[in-house]
Amino acid sequence: xxxxxxxxxxxxxxxxxxxxxxxxxxxxxxxxxxxxxxxxxxxxxxxxxxxxxxxxxxxxxxxxxxxxxxxxxxxxxxxxxxxxxxxxxxxxxxxxxxxxxxxxxxxxxxxx
Amino acid sequence: xxxxxxxxxxxxxxxxxxxxxxxxxxxxxxxxxxxxxxxxxxxxxxxxxxxxxxxxxxxxxxxxxxxxxxxxxxxxxxxxxxxxxxxxxxxxxxxxxxxxxxxxxxxxxxxx
DNA sequence: AGCCTATACGTAGGGACGCTACTTATAGGT
DNA sequence: ACCTATAAGTAGCGTCCCTACGTATAGGCT
Numbered sequence: 001x002x003x004x005x006x007x008x009x010x011x012x013x014x015x016x017x018x019x020x021x022x023x024x025x026x027x028x029x030x031x032x033x034x035x036x037x038x039x040x041x042x043x044x045x046x047x048x049x050x051x052x053x054x055x056x057x058x059x060x061x062x063x064x065x066x067x068x069x070x071x072x073x074x075x076x077x078x079x080x081x082x083x084x085x086x087x088x089x090x091x092x093x094x095x096x097x098x099x100x101x102x103x104x105x106x107x108x109x110x111x112x
Numbered sequence: 113x114x115x116x117x118x119x120x121x122x123x124x125x126x127x128x129x130x131x132x133x134x135x136x137x138x139x140x141x142x143x144x145x146x147x148x149x150x151x152x153x154x155x156x157x158x159x160x161x162x163x164x165x166x167x168x169x170x171x172x173x174x175x176x177x178x179x180x181x182x183x184x185x186x187x188x189x190x191x192x193x194x195x196x197x198x199x200x201x202x203x204x205x206x207x208x209x210x211x212x213x214x215x216x217x218x219x220x221x222x223x224x
Numbered sequence: 225a226g227c228c229t230a231t232a233c234g235t236a237g238g239g240a241c242g243c244t245a246c247t248t249a250t251a252g253g254t
Numbered sequence: 255a256c257c258t259a260t261a262a263g264t265a266g267c268g269t270c271c272c273t274a275c276g277t278a279t280a281g282g283c284t
Contacts, residue, residue, distance in 0.1 A: 004120030013214045
């Protein structure tokens with residue numbers, strides 16, 4: 001997975017990863033890795049700033065808790081986040097259809 | 113189409129737009145617009161630098177010509193560009209499958 | 225003649241974003 | 255004592271697409 005490909009689609013996947021219930025950052029990484037058969041293995045330097053960004057945007061809400069001595073920050077989707085997720089899903093479908101039309105569609109005939 | 117979504121996928125679409133034969137920049141814009149039903153309407157400030165980038169990378173080759181008094185730069189795929197296009201197509205399929213698995217797949221069950 | 229639009233190419237600068245590399249800290253196994 | 259897994263975070267970097275602008279010709283309209 002090339003890095004540039006991901007740009008603009010990470011937020012949608014993070015929101016989707018939180019759709020099934022609150023998760024902390026490390027668990028999000030593992031959920032995405034497991035959910036994609038290992039194809040998506042994001043570094044912490046990608047995840048943690050992205051979660052902060054989503055939190056600042058009001059799409060997710062975080063809270064600290066301590067489990068077996070380790071501090072964890074659990075994030076849950078806010079109502080705005082659920083709406084954003086629905087929008088991002090629609091965006092993705094539209095985007096995927098557009099790119100597929102160009103890449104998978106036959107070569108554009110020369111209009112000349 | 114949000115801007116960030118496109119990142120990393122433009123090159124593949126430009127290569128695909130040139131697969132049917134040489135085209136100049138302005139014609140590439142129109143071909144992509146027509147091929148996607150107007151969903152992809154890229155500004156010239158996106159296309160021209162991108163074509164330069166692909167040319168510098170050796171994936172396309174450009175040559176000037178003059179048609180009805182207007183100068184045009186026609187680009188054609190190089191053999192390396194054809195190989196790159198095949199690779200990018202495979203990348204796209206893999207990427208699309210990965211994102212779809214996360215967004216369209218059911219919510220990841222809580223392992224707890 | 226004067227003006228506007230379409231055609232056609234280009235650059236400069238900026239904003240957004242994900243990654244690399246590094247730091248801090250606890251739990252548990254060898 | 256050491257190493258790995260778990261868990262969170264930051265600083266700085268590089269890439270990339272877009273906005274805004276500049277240049278020029280062809281052709282239609284008034």
